[in-house]
Amino acid sequence: MTSESQRTLIRRLPEKAVDDLAALHEILDAARVAHVGFTDEAGRPVVMPTGAARDGDRLLLHGSTGSRMFRRLAGGAEVCVTLTLLDGLVLARSAFESSMHYRSAVVFGVATPVPGEEKVAALRAMSEAWMPGRWDTLRPPNPRELAATAVLSLPLDEWSVKVSDGPPEDPDEDLDAPVWAGTLPIRSTYGPPVPAPDLRGNPRFPSESAGWSIG
């Protein structure tokens, strides 16, 4: 964690807290989906999934200018954005010690709309984070599309990171249990591409996609 605020103090499992900007960046760069928490007009919590990508020292959130989330956030509402990568299962000798491998980042703050004149650059940054090389093969966004697309920028000022990895941590008295123990890694891969039914001509498949991250 970077800040000393109460909010980013890791209270549970503090041994899993990681005070490392590189670890934060790694999670934000690997994850595509952020869970964005805000409150509705009545102060009740709402959590929505949205595409997110890091651009330097800010997190960009993709949305629609017509969405409730965008209107609330653009109005200055506090936000909590959480990104989690599930890396595996921990099969311990007891249910209590069984757990998951994960990496999670939590960012607090107030997001601001990226202004019109910077929106194309922000959209390009998001596209390049998700699908490097793709942007330059596509036509530029038109004014109608830009007007309908919202990009919110959340500074990476107040955040915390937790990483759970390593083997099961069974107490000594459980080590003779006649049960397999260890970890099962979870891996995400791209399956075979599915061409659009209305594909015309014989365009080159974007082989650069082999290098795209999956989160």
Place this chain on the structure above:
Amino acid sequence: MTSESQRTLIRRLPEKAVDDLAALHEILDAARVAHVGFTDEAGRPVVMPTGAARDGDRLLLHGSTGSRMFRRLAGGAEVCVTLTLLDGLVLARSAFESSMHYRSAVVFGVATPVPGEEKVAALRAMSEAWMPGRWDTLRPPNPRELAATAVLSLPLDEWSVKVSDGPPEDPDEDLDAPVWAGTLPIRSTYGPPVPAPDLRGNPRFPSESAGWSIG
């Protein structure tokens, strides 16, 4: 969506809303990680990842009795729990139409702690949802472990589901763009198991894990 409340009205992309209990169950059964949104003492949003599993018509949330989240939720705070599965990338002919395949479920309500006498059954249900067959191979939880473990139950009363699938939806005027279009499915699999360094004897690897879902 099941309810007519304002909260579960799908305002964005209503064509992606799915009014189907089976679709809700499928998402809850496939996903392991829930993002739990609540407000802190100052009314600010907080989103935490936690293990979740469906048990009939309720969602069980796993936690620690010492956590801030548990204390807030057990105190009757409103909660919004969102589970998202990322299924693929949609490579359209424009950045604007490019998107992701996903399934997401949002559940609103108030979660209640599962009382002590029901906690073992609830933990067993969660274990069986995540790792079918594993529970019976492990020793039962002891009183100290049960006291430290919190299970919260959220009824599946107020919810909404969104599913994004299908091919890119490019407008006619983009169909001649000289670019590949289609979808890239994302698949999650288990990698080779990693035995615990302190594994003793030669216990059988849980081959039933081949059937465990990954979310």
